[in-house]
Structures are given as structure tokens and as C-alpha cells.
Amino acid sequence: MNAGSQTRQGADWAQDRLRRMGARLAPGAGGFLGWWGHNLAAWLPLRVRRVLGFDRGRLLLQLHEQSLQLRLQQGGQLHELGSIPAVALDAVVDPLAPLLPPRLADLPRWLLLPASAGLRRRLALPAAAAERLRDVVGFEIDRQTPFTADAVAFDARVLGRRDSDGMLDTELVVVPRQGLDPQLAALGPLAQSLAGIDVAGGAGVPLGVNLLPPAARRHHGDPFRFWNLALVAIAVLAVAATMWQLLGNRRAAADDLEQTIARHAAAARAAATQRQTLIELTEGQAFLDRTRAERPTTLEVIDELTRRLPDSTYLEKLAIEDSTLTMIGLSREAPSLIQRLQGSPLWRAPALTGALIPDPASGRDRFTLTAELGPAAPPQPAARPREEADNGQ
Incomplete structure (x- = not known):
């Protein structure tokens, strides 16, 4: 054949x-x-x-x-x-x-x-x-x-x-x-x-x-059967090698992408942390600024006290803690100090704490007085009597 x-x-x-x-x-x-x-x-x-x-x-x-x-x-x-x-x-x-x-x-x-x-x-x-x-x-x-x-x-x-x-x-x-x-x-x-x-x-x-x-x-x-089979085998091997190479390239690209994402993720997390810290600092500073804007300064408080307290009164201690003003001193006009301190735009609700204690050495009364720093509450309108309300209706 x-x-x-x-x-x-x-x-x-x-x-x-x-x-x-x-x-x-x-x-x-x-x-x-x-x-x-x-x-x-x-x-x-x-x-x-x-x-x-x-x-x-x-x-x-x-x-x-x-x-x-x-x-x-x-x-x-x-x-x-x-x-x-x-x-x-x-x-x-x-x-x-x-x-x-x-x-x-x-x-x-x-x-x-x-x-x-x-x-x-x-x-x-x-x-x-x-x-x-x-x-x-x-x-x-x-x-x-x-x-x-x-x-x-x-x-x-x-x-x-x-x-x-x-x-x-x-x-x-x-x-x-x-x-x-x-x-x-x-x-x-x-x-x-x-x-x-x-x-x-x-x-x-x-x-x-x-x-x-x-x-x-x-x-x-x-x-040409042998050569055709050889060419087919070579083609199959070439296709397999190409696919294997493509798969390897895809795996390498996926690994590089994963590493890049990991690096960027760490940088993103650090940036997010810094951003949150900056936001907290900014909010804290804004809170302090608002608090300071709502409260008078120490110099303003001392100046207001100097103008309102009588000459027969002097302070042994002046303390400002948070929004509380505390004054300890001696005065011959201690009962009238509340009236003198009322109506100030720098504090509100002045009140004596404890009883007045006479001081034999100076002939004055020892007092402890407190007030809340901040603008005074607006006065509430007085309620009309029921009869006036009924007549008005």
C-alpha cells in the first residue's frame, strides 16, 4: 500500500x-x-x-x-x-x-x-x-x-x-x-x-x-500524517504553554494588585486615623472657642467686682471653677452684697453660701458668695391675675 x-x-x-x-x-x-x-x-x-x-x-x-x-x-x-x-x-x-x-x-x-x-x-x-x-x-x-x-x-x-x-x-x-x-x-x-x-x-x-x-x-x-500529528502535538503544547503563561501572568498581576491594595489600604487607614484626629481636635478647639466666647474673661470678672463691691469689702479668695464663681472675704456690708452683685451681665444668680461669721479682729463679717458665670437669664413676663385675664377676654 x-x-x-x-x-x-x-x-x-x-x-x-x-x-x-x-x-x-x-x-x-x-x-x-x-x-x-x-x-x-x-x-x-x-x-x-x-x-x-x-x-x-x-x-x-x-x-x-x-x-x-x-x-x-x-x-x-x-x-x-x-x-x-x-x-x-x-x-x-x-x-x-x-x-x-x-x-x-x-x-x-x-x-x-x-x-x-x-x-x-x-x-x-x-x-x-x-x-x-x-x-x-x-x-x-x-x-x-x-x-x-x-x-x-x-x-x-x-x-x-x-x-x-x-x-x-x-x-x-x-x-x-x-x-x-x-x-x-x-x-x-x-x-x-x-x-x-x-x-x-x-x-x-x-x-x-x-x-x-x-x-x-x-x-x-x-x-504527511506523521508531520500533521507532530504539528498538532506542537500546537497543543504551544497552546497549553501559552495558557499556562497567561495564567501565571494573571496570578502575578493579581498578587501585585493585592500588594498594591494592601499598601494603599494601610495608607488609607493611616489617613483616616489622622483625619479623625484632626476632626476631633477641630471640634474640641471649636468647643473651647464657643465656651470661651460664652464666658467672660478673668480680667472682666475682676474689673466688674472692683466696680460693684464697696470699699469696706475685700476678698481673701476668688476662684473660678468651670462656670462657678466663688468669693470668700470680709465686709461690713455683707448682707447687701447680693443686691450689689445682681444685674451684672457677667454672672447670674449670686447667693451667699452659709452664714455670716463675725470677725472680732476687723469688725467685719466673713462671707462666702457664689454665682454662675454667663449672661443673666432674660426676665420672665409677670403673669396677669385671673380677673384681668377674664376681663380681657
Whole structure:
């Protein structure tokens, strides 16, 4: 088995899987996937498509009267390679091996039958039939052709899908074995190397069917399979390494962010503490300022006492504690001190504390007098007698 046969086998397997997947997903999805894959591959340069195995092509063998015509099909293009005499096909070894370059020798080989050799019938089938299209059309041979399924080589292809009812438009291609067997015999040893049998359509372009039974097809391996697997492994490792690197970068960035947040949080806490301290100091200073503004100064209190106390009175002690003014002294006019101190704007409610104690040495009375610092309370209006209130009403 050569490498070209394995390549064609891989392509046939992939196409069959895509077609079955399309039948499971939605009617016509297989055709869409095939069309999508071919269009994506068309964006690649021709050399790249050949290296990747997308457009390696296939070798078409077509028998004429006394010669074998060789053509190379790549996509929808046919390239004439030449012809060899039919008598050379009787060689025991592969007659094409010494004639073809290595890049063509391993391509899958297909026998191309003329359009007149086949019978074509269009069929409308349910979309689910795309999964096993060859088996389904095998039951239609007796009804659609004058042959039995054992007497023909057949295959089918999907032409499209109807939008109205979702049915598949397919085409059954049938070639009688009595016309196919002589051509296979004329190929000699080449018949064993065939990957498929196709039928020529318009302008000599193959229809895209394979009349050869699956068991008789020469399977081709992919010569680039090892390299493709190696590239896939490298790609997987590269993606894994990239993701691991990205994860590491994200972790490092998260750690840096966490450290930055921790540093900023400590600074924020310190700033908040300082701000609270400043607020407390400001509020305390404002409270002291308000308290000082509400109370008279010591000099004002002493000046007011000097003007209000008589000359026969002197103080032994003058104390200001919080808002309480305390005076201890001696005076010959102690009973009248309350009256003298009343009405001052610097204090209010002056009163004697305790009894007056006579001092024999000075002939004066010892007194203790207290008052509340601050402006005097405004006088309350006197209540009218009940009779005046009643008369006013």
C-alpha cells in the first residue's frame, strides 16, 4: 500500500464523517461543512494547500482504443499528463511507477468512465437518507433502472436540498458491469491500485461519485500524517504553554494588585486615623472657642467686682471653677452684697453660701458668695391675675 492510497482513504473517511454529521445536525449541513471547508482552504496558497493535503488532487485514468490517457485533477481543474500504450498495461509491475514523478506516483488513482457508460437518475429522498445514501439508493435500482443491484456498479451524490419541503435532490449513477468489467480487465495490474471509479460529466469533468464497492477500493495513507500529528502535538503544547503563561501572568498581576491594595489600604487607614484626629481636635478647639466666647474673661470678672463691691469689702479668695464663681472675704456690708452683685451681665444668680461669721479682729463679717458665670437669664413676663385675664377676654 503506497502513501497516496492512504491519503485518499483519509480524505474519503473525512468526507463520509462530515456527511453523516450533517445528516444528524440538520438537512444539508454536511454539504455546508464541505463547502465551508473547501472555501476556507481556497484562501490558502496553492503550494500550502498541497503541502497540507487539501489539494493534492487525484490521478484519472481513462481508456481509449489503444491507449490509457492520464490526467491530474486538482479541484475543478484537469491537467493533461499524457498517455501510454494499452499493451504496456500487461506488465506484472506497476507500469506507471517509472513514468510518474514522486509527487504524482503516490496520488490516488481513479478510473474515469465516459459519460455514455453510465445511467443517471434524479431522486428526491428524505434528509435523513444522507447518512447512508449509498445503501438507500441501492434499493431504488430495481425501480429506477432496467438492471438489478447485482448487475451494476452504482453510487449517488447529493445535488442540493429543497427549501420548500427539506427533501434532498440526489442523483443515482449506474454503470452495468458488462461494460465496466472489460475496462477493468484492460487495466491489468492497475485495476488493483484503483481508489475509485468515476463517470465523466459535462466538459469531461468527473461527477464526483465512486462506483467501486468500498471493500474493493485501494485505501491510500497520508504521507504527511506523521508531520500533521507532530504539528498538532506542537500546537497543543504551544497552546497549553501559552495558557499556562497567561495564567501565571494573571496570578502575578493579581498578587501585585493585592500588594498594591494592601499598601494603599494601610495608607488609607493611616489617613483616616489622622483625619479623625484632626476632626476631633477641630471640634474640641471649636468647643473651647464657643465656651470661651460664652464666658467672660478673668480680667472682666475682676474689673466688674472692683466696680460693684464697696470699699469696706475685700476678698481673701476668688476662684473660678468651670462656670462657678466663688468669693470668700470680709465686709461690713455683707448682707447687701447680693443686691450689689445682681444685674451684672457677667454672672447670674449670686447667693451667699452659709452664714455670716463675725470677725472680732476687723469688725467685719466673713462671707462666702457664689454665682454662675454667663449672661443673666432674660426676665420672665409677670403673669396677669385671673380677673384681668377674664376681663380681657
